[in-house]
Amino acid sequence: MHIDPDASGGRPGGGGARSTHPRRADIQGLRGIAVTAVVLYHVRVPGLSGGYVGVDVFFVVSGFLVAGNLLREHARAGRISLPRFWARRVSRLAPPALLVIAATTLAVAVWAPPLLWVPTLRDAVSSTIGVANIAFARRGTDYLSTDSPSVLQHFWSLGVEEQFYVALPIVMVVTLAIAGRRRLTAVVGVATAASFVLCLWLVTVSQPWAFFTLPSRAWELGVGALLACLGTRAALPAGWVSRAGGWLGLGGILTAVALFDETTVFPGAATLVPVVGTALVLAAGSPRAIAPTPAAATGPSASTATALLARRPLTAVGDASYPLYLWHWPLLIVSAAALGRDLRPLELVGACLLTVALSVGTHLTLERRGIPRLARWRPRTSVLGGVVASAGVVALSATVLSAPVLSTDRPVGDPTVAEVLAGPVATPFVPRDMTPTLADVDGSLPALYDGDCHVDYDVDVSPGCTFGAPGGATTALVGDSHAVQWFSPLAARATRLGDELVTHTKRSCPVVDLDVEHPLGTGDFTDCREWGADVLSRLQADPVDTVVISHAVSGYRDLVAETGDFDADWEAALARFIDALPETSRVIVVGDTPRWPDPPAVCVSAHLDDVGACALPTSALVDPGAEDADRAGALAAGASWQATTDWMCTDLCSPVVWNHLAYRDTNHLTDEFAMRLAPRLDALLD
Incomplete structure (x- = not known):
């Protein structure tokens, strides 16, 4: 403003x-x-x-x-x-x-x-x-x-x-x-x-x-x-019209202040309320609109909004x-x-x-x-x-504000495959060889973001982008941006094995058939449901060997309003989607990753020698109800379900694991850390 x-x-x-x-x-x-x-x-x-x-x-x-x-x-x-x-x-x-x-x-x-x-x-x-x-x-x-x-x-x-x-x-x-x-x-x-x-x-x-x-x-x-x-x-016009207009305008402004919130579609038609209200107040305060009463010598009548x-x-x-x-x-x-x-x-x-x-x-x-x-x-x-x-x-x-110091001078070195499979090890300081660096964390994105493969809000048809080598086993990656987190290790695996990877992902949109509110507060997310139906029809018409599904499940808790029981609605919708897939397709649902209250990288930059000050209890970063619903929906339809929290956290979740900054924002992994977890995905798919 x-x-x-x-x-x-x-x-x-x-x-x-x-x-x-x-x-x-x-x-x-x-x-x-x-x-x-x-x-x-x-x-x-x-x-x-x-x-x-x-x-x-x-x-x-x-x-x-x-x-x-x-x-x-x-x-x-x-x-x-x-x-x-x-x-x-x-x-x-x-x-x-x-x-x-x-x-x-x-x-x-x-x-x-x-x-x-x-x-x-x-x-x-x-x-x-x-x-x-x-x-x-x-x-x-x-x-x-x-x-x-x-x-x-x-x-x-x-x-x-x-x-x-x-x-x-x-x-x-x-x-x-x-x-x-x-x-x-x-x-x-x-x-x-x-x-x-x-x-x-x-x-x-x-x-x-x-x-x-x-x-x-x-x-x-x-x-x-x-x-x-x-x-x-x-x-x-002077008189009661001016007084009524002034009060109506001021009332409109105050009503918007009291009743609008983050879910109001804004700016849009609702913006007319404060705008027209302000215009009415200005019009009511015009000298011509003020009645010539004895008080006019010092100002408008005390009964007007203008006087107030x-x-x-x-x-x-x-x-x-x-x-x-x-x-x-x-x-x-x-x-x-x-x-x-x-x-x-x-x-x-x-x-x-x-x-x-x-x-x-x-x-x-x-x-x-x-x-x-x-x-x-x-x-x-x-x-x-x-x-x-x-x-x-x-x-x-x-x-x-130039050249902030964003690491210590101590290196850690890359973990071995065996160490990755054994479980995460938190590093108590910011290592010199940490990837991505704190300065580069915002750009730590999978290559799927570079083109039109990960579709935006207003797209209702999946492009079905393909990677790897056609002719081998085919894996489909399906879901929202939390599915995209796993694109880089899956694409590398497909290239290594001579297999093919197909992606069907959309921003802030689950593939299941639930009515989702638009994340930006612009009404029902109709493009999301239509996109999900398109993805399902493609997977039915052209079956793949393996379908990998992943979602930011807890992020939809406040965006889905079906029966009022989100956990039950998600479980049923996920089961319906998996049941509708061809029986020849193996289905694996990859569980959600931790969700931080604030981007942990900011805290890490202020505690280069004491990253533990930024760690939080793992239980505070997961939604157990959403996780249980995701698991139950997958298992009910005969699919596999894999928790991922223990891939990156113990009882405590640290932002720095081995020599990696694990999170690029509050709820997405950095691309480098996701690649480091590739042995976990390989073990799951093998």
Whole structure:
């Protein structure tokens, strides 16, 4: 989320420049509600599961204010100065943002595990140059997930708005020059509608690209810009219509904050609730919409939502909303990273108090004193100063976050086949010859990910990729990404024996006939069931010698809603799938692997000489009910079932086994470790 401190009034202390436009105190109050909702959502306060919609409130407000300011400049001067506009954006938005980025990189270097240094440096660079949103979309980041969030993840919205601030003024200048203001309203309206349609489609195809990128988010800022273009025509009629509209809009925002959660399809049609709600509040607060009562001399009637939003406690929070938003997220994430666990209630309170202190300090010094002085600079000087300051922040980040030490100087050596078969041996330190290295853990993927063989969410037909040598015995690998874990050793075995390996795998999708919710919260995963049916028909039409099935069984516990008894549903569905396979096919079900609460590699990077500090009891990393259901379903259909936990864990599970980093994230093995376990698979298949 980005909180643009643009001119909601003429008081420089609020972060805006002097303006002839009357100050809208209700907008500052609206900002106060929005930033409070977001902060409390990130602090995990019960009852505010939809607090993330504060971003949508700010998008609408920012579009309204910026378009309104540009239109007033055009009416006053007969033109819009793009250099002056962009210089104002730089002078107002860059100083607090660069301060927080610099402070965050220093904090990460001092307190966070070294494995977070390189991704933080990467995100610091993308945030500084205004493309963090694109970087997060490319990585497939799930903003609503709590799984290893970036310490600068909240800068995605600055990217959206900064890109909007480049596009909108150009569109306005060109349209006003060619066709005038009336055509501008039509152009903004059409662009807003097109962006909304794109958003509805894209969220069903790629939620990260729909969530993070300007084309699918521009409609929210466009709604605000459209209100500004309509001017007094967008104001609600004075009297009861205005009062009702204001309360309805505010109620819509608060309803979304209370009722939306991580399962809401977002952004999508649901986003209309906070967006339309914000538009109604803005329209109700227009001077024309405020009835001429005796109180009008000092503000709107006390019975209106506008009056409530204009009260000092809310406007005070709104005045400092930009630094509040910038500071709160890094404080929460760096604190949790330093402690190696989620923050406890009192620690969350402490983080919030520190956020308030830093935000108030930033507001009183930088926003109220420093930024007004920068606003007097010539446009060229402002832009040049922003470029120099940005370069300085990037240089600082590169200096303090470069070359972290990620291993000891002691080697371990490769285990023999006999040692692998004898059982796992935890290494109490990070060996010099560990593979993959901590720096390379994210890229430790099987080759099946390189092409189109491991299909994505929206694919409902299996490509049936083949490896090895046609003509020999044929093995089919079937399942989700946890089946893909075993691709490399199975492919190597097929090549060695002159056999053939066929793969049927799909992202976050079990092959069994259960109705699965989409992992990204975009409704029923219909492509998954259709893909599973396609795989079964292929295995029936072209039988193979051996079918190897593996799933992240426990990961579907919250995504399957059949009878309400997941264990029984999984057992029955797996048995049905195996029973439907040709009798000539031998079926082996490979059990699931441990599931960690947090990526263990991060902890390992902070305990190079004491990896045991990162080990956890094996019983805490397995779902016994899901494991029993998987075993029972396989055995009921006459298949073999093999537990894998004891291949990598004893009573304790260690992230480092022999000279291997075992896990690349919370629930997938590294490719190198899976290859080391090849003798286990050979023994099972032989």
